[in-house]
Amino acid sequence: MYRTHTCGELRAHHDSQSVILAGWVHRRRDHGPLIFVDLRDRYGLTQVVFDAANDASVHAIASEARSEFVLQVTGNVRKRPAEAINPELGTGEIELVATAVSVLNPAKQTPLMINRDGNEEEPLRLKYRYLDLRRERMQRNLILRHRFVKFIRDFLDKENFIEIETPILTKSTPEGARDYLVPSRVHDGEFFALPQSPQQMKQLLMVAGYDRYFQIARCFRDEDLRADRQPEFTQLDMEMAFVEMEDVLDVVERLFTAMVPAVIPHKRTISPFMRLTYAEALERFGSDKPDLRYGLELIKLNDIVANSAFTVLSSAVASGGQVKGICVPSIANYSRKQIDEITDIARQNGAKGLMWAAVPADGGELRSSFAKQVSTDEMQAILAAMNAQPGDMVLIVADTTKVVTAVLDKLRREFANRLNLADPNLMAFAWVIDFPLLEWDAEDNRWNAAHHPFTAPLDSDVALMDTDPGNVRAKAYDLVLNGYEVASGSVRIHRREVQQKLFDLLGISRETSLAQFGHMLEAFEFGAPPHAGIAPGIDRIAMILADEATIREVVAFPKTQQAQDLMMGAPSPVDEKQLRDLHIKLR
């Protein structure tokens, strides 16, 4: 037996018991004849005392031990003297007096210091990920993620959902992200694709009658990485039959509303979740995934400036663009340099410039980049529309709708960050609904599915599919949380003729649609029930729960931005023989 207890377990009532602990040397405090070792495992720390007066040979071994040695210690639990109790430690009322010790494995000097939350370059952490994962921060994150997923499984089980696994080796489809491909040895020249999501499988499970399905599903997309995007990631994949949008929203809303207090009690949600249409989200926040923990809403000034003598403003309106701004509190005293800095942010996001006006807190004269260009009345109307108070600065962009939206979204986030406007303990979930069904792809000159090609149109908009496809709204919904898209779903098409019509609109030929999606079209002819689903992103939500800025901090073995695993050294070349078996020739 390697151990009788864990390093986080012993308490005062274990006093005088003989126990065995095993773990890593977290810290060693060497007083010569008396050595303290904090022994660590994932359950906690226990102070072990090595006293030369008790046993010189045991003490000698401890004096050789260093950080991250793996030790097995036999000893007697002893209550600490009152003045030596450590209230910071769960085991702080006791210590283990060693009577025997063995070094299960020594350790070289580690490239990371396990016992402090270091600030190393990330490649080093990723190369030695197994050491990084020993640290408290990563343990806390992975355990939090486990509890989160465990809560989901328990909750959905009680709600009558069943978890069903779907294949990892599946079929490439033309829509969507780039696929990861796996060559078939048996079929020369043919390939499996790793699933971008189990989308079709879960719909076919509905056709099969498993009317409440879920899966903690690994998904793969060969696209470029971001702080919140890995090439492989995990979704809570869900699908329900005989439901409408409200049924899906209801179960997900109840799930997360119950999850937050159970998994991370110091955070809170707002009930019910706020709801915004896609159009409203862009109009008010400049984003389809707005952070709703703070205001800084976008104010539209088109009506005020449409006839302005300042052509930067009036021509933006005349050419179909927008003039919008945000009112930022408490920065009226920004220096020229600071204003240049935020102007740069606007430029980097496509704006030609940034107009600003600062209302001094002390009632002094207005400072503004464009006061000379507009009349006093006009300026007053702008400031009034934006509700600018003394101390505030308004920031205004005039450009195409796309640029105005992108720039103000960026600035809104920037100032929320600078001014600490976002409460880190608030989980501001919100639904975004009424997405467009289609997006125009100017490059390929065709319509693309905005969500995916199985999404049903709003009943009221079906007629528009023939006359005005761009304005057809979808029965699609996103769940957003603190500025991230954390789930996306839709009511699906379950009738062959509607599905065929959508494929036609997407410019997918009858021939291609049969070859790629024939199984779906056929399945819809064998009694497919109405169904709908959603897929919350496990990594992103875990990241937010853990107060981390990147998804990598909640993934045990993440990949770099170049999609490499620095620990394993993947990807890597393979033997010529392996390639030959797969009928692959490199070029």
Add this chain to the structure above:
RNA sequence: GGGGAUGUGGUGUAGAGGCCUAACAUGCGACCCUGUCAAGGUCGAGACCGCGGGUUCGAAUCCCGUCAUCCCCGCCA
């Protein structure tokens, strides 16, 4: 594909054309020390400053290129 940032002993930082034979902290090694809990003290070893080229009398420092990592745009049904 594009824009930006970073790269100095094991680790984290300092350094802004000569004061750098590269400093500080921590870790590491040796010694001292019986109540610490980031223990303390003394002494010591350890980096040719990511890599390549250039400017200069002189480069960690300036310039060009390159590699790696990160952030963002494109991309992500």
